[in-house]
Amino acid sequence: MPMVRIELLPGRTREQKARAAREITDAIVRTLGAKPEATQIVFAEVARSDWATAGKLADES
């Protein structure tokens, strides 16, 4: 029953996400012994103006 949530900056194509979903699921099945059909992944895009590191939004120059 692993439930995976991935927050990332926008800009990836649907094909990149499809590959990521496939390969992350494979890694989880291989290393954690999960069943593929019980493994779910959610991608949550976060705009650069909504993500800060060291107190600075990612769209600040």
Next chain:
Amino acid sequence: MPMVRIELLPGRTREQKARAAREITDAIVRTLGAKPEATQIVFAEVARSDWATAGKLADES
């Protein structure tokens, strides 16, 4: 102080969410003894292209 977060696929109407909020809150108050005014629910829609099961995005045929 229950805080509830519901990730779901898009496509529900506002009226459906309003009913869901009402009935889920009722269930929480009834079964967990929470106060209604302390019970919060957040709906987070996840696009089919952002949700994978068994390594396959939900919009793949």
Next chain:
Amino acid sequence: MPMVRIELLPGRTREQKARAAREITDAIVRTLGAKPEATQIVFAEVARSDWATAGKLADES
């Protein structure tokens, strides 16, 4: 595929959580048209010393 996460203070019995899981799932199926077997609920207990409202931890007198 609704995925539900419930953060709550400790102190509920297993039986209360079992009833809550049942009734919340029923409410979701009834109001949002989800399939029961696709509806998952996770309870996450948060200690009173880890939950603040208005800047005050819940265990402060």
Next chain:
Amino acid sequence: MPMVRIELLPGRTREQKARAAREITDAIVRTLGAKPEATQIVFAEVARSDWATAGKLADES
């Protein structure tokens, strides 16, 4: 490595979020001894029609 996630209603300007990111990071560094560059903050806006308190969506009159 604090990772902060803030769910809030829409309506804040980018400048407000920039200031919030700065001041919250300062507070975390000051009180928890975190390194600024290891402190990340994500803002997640939740529409009023997706946030319920006491079983009522925030856009209900």
Next chain:
Amino acid sequence: MPMVRIELLPGRTREQKARAAREITDAIVRTLGAKPEATQIVFAEVARSDWATAGKLADES
């Protein structure tokens, strides 16, 4: 209604969290115009053996 969730490594005292809750709430009220009593903060400690950066758990030497 800001809801804040802070994932951090263990090791902070209750007093540090109490100060953090107070100062983060102040920062949110000041910069985002939130009401204090509607601002909630949850601390979630993550063990070093459960947090990886660059593919390496935080307790690896």
Next chain:
Amino acid sequence: MPMVRIELLPGRTREQKARAAREITDAIVRTLGAKPEATQIVFAEVARSDWATAGKLADES
């Protein structure tokens, strides 16, 4: 800046998590073009008595 959160049932060894962290990070770097040092993974174990599918806790027989 991908931030990954994995909720899973207990029972995996530290070594399994270490391998999972390594291989999931590799998959993310390879498919999404993320930098390894910006990729963080958090494992959150959920007890069987805190995870329900189809309204039934995972420890129910």
